[in-house]
Amino acid sequence: MLRRALSLLALSASVALIATACSPAGQEAAEPATGGTLVYATGDAEPTCLDPHVGGNYPQALISSQYLEPLVGRTADGEITPWLAEDWEVSEDGLTWDLTLREDVTFTDGTPFDAEAVKVNIEHLQDPETASSTGYLAVSKVAEVEVVDETHARFHLSEPDSALLESLSMPWTAIQSPAGIERGMEENCAAPIGTGPFIVEEWVPQQQITLVRNDDYASPGPQGEHEGPAYLDEIVWRFIPDAATRQAALASGEVHVIDNPQPDAIVSAEQGDEIEHIDAPRPGSVNRIELNAGQTPFDDARVREAFIRAADPNPGIESLYLGTVTRSYSPLGSTEPMGVSDESLFGTDPDAANALLDEAGWTERDADGTRMKDGQRLTVRFPVSTNQSVAAEQSLFEQIQANTAAVGFDVQLSPVDLSTWYGALGANEYEAVSAPYTRVGPEVLRVLYHSDGIVPAPSGYFANHAQLSDPELDALLDQASATHDEAARADLYAQAQQRILESFTILPLYDQQNHFLTRGVTGVTTLGTVATPTFVDARLVG
Structure with missing residues (x-):
């Protein structure tokens, strides 16, 4: 058995420094x-439900962190630490995890925190009626939670999951009172009960x-x-x-x-x-524009590359953000230690963009200068959530719209509320989208770019908006997810990131602000x- 138990005491000095730094001068x-x-x-958008198990977006995480707590925590440099679970062990085959729970914790309704509560919460996340997305995907490999005794929960997995602890550290898998859950979704959405x-x-x-x-x-x-x-x-x-x-x-x-x-x-x-x-930049993916490779025109890699060669986001990033962000060339945020960056793939070159579009057959032009092929305009529908995008970002998208128009793209920006935005994605009514995804660790790559992510979760949400379907990439991501050796895991994720970047399905911009x-x-x-x-x-x- 591989044992993993970390002390909170080592964090006290750094925490004290953080607290001091947060006092206005x-x-x-x-x-x-x-x-x-x-x-x-x-x-941020007001949640429609205060239970982060339901759906699973960042506004829910913001508020629920005040009243719900996860099984484990994570330091700023990526190390998993005890929280409601104080110790854990994983079997050599990676299929069994034994968690030792704290004995001195009670939910605010008086219900004891114990292994049965952990079991109920995992089952709640996996229940299709809960309509979970982020939490559902995070625990998708958990086949069963066995109650060994009050302070010991045994997770049986359907396949190895090296990201399990990262997943259990997130607000979307935080532990709630079983009695609170039992009240039903409406009441629990209004006032979830935790240990926070x-x-x-x-x-x-x-x-x-x-x-x-x-x-x-x-x-x-x-x-x-x-x-x-x-x-x-x-x-x-x-x-x-x-x-x-x-x-x-x-x-x-x-x-x-x-x-x-x-x-x-x-x-x-x-x-x-x-x-x-x-x-405090968020972990997971960077802010990026994803190009829908599942339909015309971005099902052609040449057209995707042409868009990226013409987009030229750097001047806008510099002028609009006043030095508060740094351009990224990676699928992962800078807070993720396993991120891989490749600036060479994202140089601006309008001449190359024009040549690629000519090669792809988009050689005609209409009266507005938009390229055409077989009577079809080179249109890119780009819904933008007004609840998720600050004014500077919307202005940046407008600059990218103008830059790509110069080589013949018709980018149709549509500012919409969050509900309408989700609806457009669900109906596949988009060719480009900016949909940052927050989760702990490089496993976000599997969530976002594995072909399984094209299939919607019970909530109806699907995460692979690039609709990238690449068997070789799938194999790398599956192997990384099953690998507990950190060096081997990092190498596999590095290969996966390079393949994602070279697909030209994403235009990285900057960390999630x-x-x-x-x-x-x-x-x-x-x-x-x-x-x-x-x-x-x-x-x-x-």
Whole structure:
């Protein structure tokens, strides 16, 4: 048996440094207070369900990290750490995982946290009625959870899964009270019950969610600096879609934390001393444009390469983001240690783009200059979710639209709400899309680019938007998923990434942006899993 047990004590020094760094410079002399209400303003879409098992998007992760906790945690450098599970062992064949659970944890409804609760949660994720996507895919190789005794859960897998612990560290697989789940989806969506530092007290749709302190909190994760309950009395989680309105509320002291600030607000915060900036890029994929290889015109690799040679995103990235992002040439975010980058594949060359389109038979032009072939225009439908894209990104897409038009593409940008965006993808009504996918570890490559990902999950969502179907790539990803040797795993993922990049199905742009601005509060940190904020150590200042 291969044993894996890590100590939380080694993290204390780095956590202390993070907490110190999050104290605004202009407030160093003020004494942090105990109690009070922290107001958080989010620009992400309001969840339709507060249970992250249902669906599984980032807005759910943001809020649910405050009241639900995962079995394991993860440091910023990618090391898995204990949390609700304090120890684990995996069999030599990789098909059996034994998890030892903490004995001193209770859900906020009084239900004990035990192996039966773990079993119920995995079954909840796998139940088609739950309509899970992210969590469903994360535990797809778990055939059964056996309750050995109260503190020991045995995972039986259908095939080896080297990413299992990474999957179990995510908010979308976090553990909920079995009694809470038993209430049914409607009630559980309104107020999931967990073991976290806060409890969902009230949700007023389209306005705010009120979270109150869990006075019995006893399971601080790897980022926790102190034992015991949070310092704050409550958090009011407000939904403010407009970035300028969020920024004004922060500047006036109406709110203490905002997410999704515009680049100029980030630059201003870093130049001043009243507002603190937390830069916490998400793991998983980079922000990228994916080209739908499953249908015309991008079923032709020459046309995909032509689009990428003409797109020329760098000037827009530099001018629009004011130095707050760095261009990526990798499928994986910079926080992932196994990322592979290849800038040579993404040089701008309009002459080469024109030659490739000529070679592919798109030689005619209509009156607007759009290329044509057999009476069909070179049209690229590009739905853009207004809930997931900041203004700078939308402007970047418009620049790419203009750049590719110069060689004959008609890129039709369609700003739509999140529901309509999901509908367009489900109906295959797109040729290009920007759909960042957040999950822990390089296993995101298998989720996004294995041909299995073209098949929808029970929620109806499918992750392989590039519709890349490559047997050799599938084999590399399957082998990496089954390999526990880290060096061999890294090599397999490196080969897979190179193959993805050379397919010209993606145009990498930059890390998934995850910025927070704080004012009047100290001790705000982000989790090393998917970079969601945690307020267990937060205290109001002044």
